[in-house]
Amino acid sequence: MNAKQTFYILCGVLLLLTAAILGGAYESNQLLASQAKKLQALKLQSQVYASEATEVTTAKADVAKYTPLGNIARAIVPQDKDQAEAVREIVNIASAAGISPTSITFPASTLGGTAATSGTATPAAGAASSTPLSQLTPVKGIPGVYNLQITIQQDDKHPVPYNNFLGFLSRLEQNRRTAQVTSIQLNPDKVQSNMLSFTLIVNEFIKP
Numbered sequence: 001m002n003a004k005q006t007f008y009i010l011c012g013v014l015l016l017l018t019a020a021i022l023g024g025a026y027e028s029n030q031l032l033a034s035q036a037k038k039l040q041a042l043k044l045q046s047q048v049y050a051s052e053a054t055e056v057t058t059a060k061a062d063v064a065k066y067t068p069l070g071n072i073a074r075a076i077v078p079q080d081k082d083q084a085e086a087v088r089e090i091v092n093i094a095s096a097a098g099i100s101p102t103s104i105t106f107p108a109s110t111l112g113g114t115a116a117t118s119g120t121a122t123p124a125a126g127a128a129s130s131t132p133l134s135q136l137t138p139v140k141g142i143p144g145v146y147n148l149q150i151t152i153q154q155d156d157k158h159p160v161p162y163n164n165f166l167g168f169l170s171r172l173e174q175n176r177r178t179a180q181v182t183s184i185q186l187n188p189d190k191v192q193s194n195m196l197s198f199t200l201i202v203n204e205f206i207k208p
Helices: 003-076 083-096 162-174
Strands: 103-105 136-138 146-154 180-188 195-206
Touching: 083 103, 083 146, 083 162, 162 180, 162 195
Parallel strands: none
Antiparallel strands: 103 146, 136 146, 146 195, 180 195
């Protein structure tokens, strides 16, 4: 083997070594890039888990914080939709104030084509035993709580003293069922200035 052949052999070996080094470097770079992507994905997943853990902890704290309020709400807000009971309470409140309402009516029900329940407000003449959900309106900001609109009327043929009306209104607003009076219409008597008839619209709060 002469010097020329030896030179060619060495050049070939050198080229092979260079190619091997470049190929190895490329593979190493690809492997590092792949591992970097996996590491980034693991970091993101870790952040998601940490965020979820924080949300769970916050949710548990909120549950512990608001559970007593929920229990109080359940104790205060009636769990039924009994119109007859609402009528009885209103009649008793009116009686304590020296008033006998002419009528107590409820919204029309769309359930089964049933008409609105109404009638004279006397203990013996209660409304239907239950209120269809179609008559209820959700209370904004309080999930699961509804209100039922009740109209209480005292016609002009049976006016009542103004002071009695004020007493009736005050008792209604203190009652747990009818704590919100949304509309008041007063009609003074033309003969007796201290007498009047009225129409009240109140909300009965319900948690079915």
